[in-house]
Ligand SMILES: [Zn+2]
């Protein structure tokens with residue numbers, strides 16, 4: 382048994398050292414120290430700055446991993462660079478440490494694995510810890526994130542947090558330069574890009590699912606206005622409720638851009654800027670169990686069915702290990718004015734709800 386740590390005290394400590402993704406040196410040192418004091422087997426430097434703690438029970442059972450992210454966000458305020466915990470990842474680490482202190486000595490079956498993941502905001506942290514083999518023995522992966530007051534009320538917990546798939550796309554176009562008085566001798570990339578954006582807007586996708594696909598940047602032409610431009614590009618921000626829908630959207634966007642450019646006698650090349658951030662693919666049974674666990678632990682009035690999130694690199698876990706069962710809760714902490722806002726603040730007293738739910742849930746499998 383370890384002494385039960387106070388989640389608000391942990392949060393106050395961690396809140397003082399906001400660090401950017403893959404630079405969470407002080408944060409990971411603090412976390413590793415606390416975990417060692419509790420008597421956990423601790424590995425540091427996982428996926429560069431991540432920390433993993435493990436506790437095995439005497440009997441056979443599943444390996445349940447609970448994951449918290451560690452990094453803060455960069456801001457420029459009055460011309461000054463600042464790093465701020467505006468997404469609440471300090472509170473996630475505080476919850477996971479408080480969870481760790483309550484589970485120590487209570488694991489009878491299987492394995493408890495606690496992952497403090499670096500670089501979530503860079504969307505490269507999950508992939509980086511996966512490369513270091515963190516998932517190899519894991520059967521169930523659980524995540525948690527605080528929710529703003531605009532999503533769910535302070536003091537409630539959502540049984541599942543819906544994240545969509547997202548990606549940035551760049552489409553480069555090639556035409557042919559000519560004098561603007563001889564447009565028939567050129568292939569105009571400004572017109573080509575305009576047509577690409579217009580045709581992409583006519584693409585059709587499953588109306589039962591939510592999605593958005595919009596051009597967010599166009600650059601074409603040089604200083605001279607009397608030249609038919611021969612090069613340019615546009616960028617898209619694409620989001621989809623499911624991973625198959627994202628695949629469909631990207632295939633259609635590429636085909637539409639290529640055929641539109643070809644109709645002008647030009648060429649369009651589409652590339653993805655990084656990996657597609659996957660949409661959530663939760664295990665229905667686990668989500669149901671989580672929902673029951675919230676109602677049992679906190680009372681049915683504190684249970685919310687779902688909350689909506691943006692992108693989350695947690696979902697690379699399921700993509701990279703399809704046999705994995707995942708669930709993810711949203712902890713209502715009255716965060717305001719909203720996540721990723723430099724003035725984001727919340728009610729840390731509500732973090733204990735996330736702690737209680739995760740402890741109760743983990744003990745169902747490992748206790
Ligand atoms: Zn964030």
Ligand SMILES: [Zn+2]
Nearest residue numbers: 468469470526
């Ligand atoms: Zn976040």
